[in-house]
Amino acid sequence: MAVHPAGRTPEVLRWLASFHGTFQGRVPEDHSLWKLGSHLHLHLRDPGELDVLPASVSNFCEAFANLDPFFAREETANLGARLQKVSTAVSEHLTPRTSNCHRMTLVHGDFKGANYFLKQKGEGCTAIDWQWTGPGVGATDLIYLFCGSVEDEITDSYEDALRLYNKSLGVDGYYF
Numbered sequence: 724m725a726v727h728p729a730g731r732t733p734e735v736l737r738w739l740a741s742f743h744g745t746f747q748g749r750v751p752e753d754h755s756l757w758k759l760g761s762h763l764h765l766h767l768r769d770p771g772e773l774d775v776l777p778a779s780v781s782n783f784c785e786a787f788a789n790l791d792p793f794f795a796r797e798e799t800a801n802l803g804a805r806l807q808k809v810s811t812a813v814s815e816h817l818t819p820r821t822s823n824c825h826r827m828t829l830v831h832g833d834f835k836g837a838n839y840f841l842k843q844k845g846e847g848c849t850a851i852d853w854q855w856t857g858p859g860v861g862a863t864d865l866i867y868l869f870c871g872s873v874e875d876e877i878t879d880s881y882e883d884a885l886r887l888y889n890k891s892l893g894v895d896g897y898y899f
Contacts (some may be wrong), residue, residue, distance in 0.1 A: 729874035738848035740891035743861035746829040750858045760830035760857030765814035776804035819858040829876035832857035
């Protein structure tokens with residue numbers, strides 16, 4: 724995945740917030756998009772992936788334990804099991820339904836550095852590759868962006884980035 728310079732993150736967040744804010748709580752019912760925006764939603768994944776998650780994470784950590792002490796930590800090796808326990812509840816929280824319609828917007832569904840462009844001179848951001856667009860919670864685009872397309876210094880101060888996103892969203896009383 725492409726990583727943009729940390730100084731460009733605010734314009735990416737403002738663009739994403741503007742896109743989400745346009746449809747926040749107003750996703751057209753007659754859209755011809757995916758029922759769930761994102762290819763990463765638990766309902767769209769192979770059920771077997773969740774079954775093997777604890778072993779996959781543990782094996783990954785074991786393979787890299789000699790390279791970095793982080794991977795040798797027991798709590799890191801147990802992350803797969805912890806994720807497996809909460810995955811269904813998180814998935815339900817992110818699934819569009821009447822009870823959470825105020826949080827629903829259209830999401831890009833694959834918002835990573837390879838799917839947006841930044842102007843070479845001045846500010847400006849635009850997205851491409853809309854094949855996974857559909858209803859969802861904007862946080863899904865944000866977390867995908869943060870997992871692979873922003874510099875570590877931004878993820879280290881993620882609360883500042885989230886404040887900028889929420890301010891730029893233009894929706895009163897929004898929460899994830």
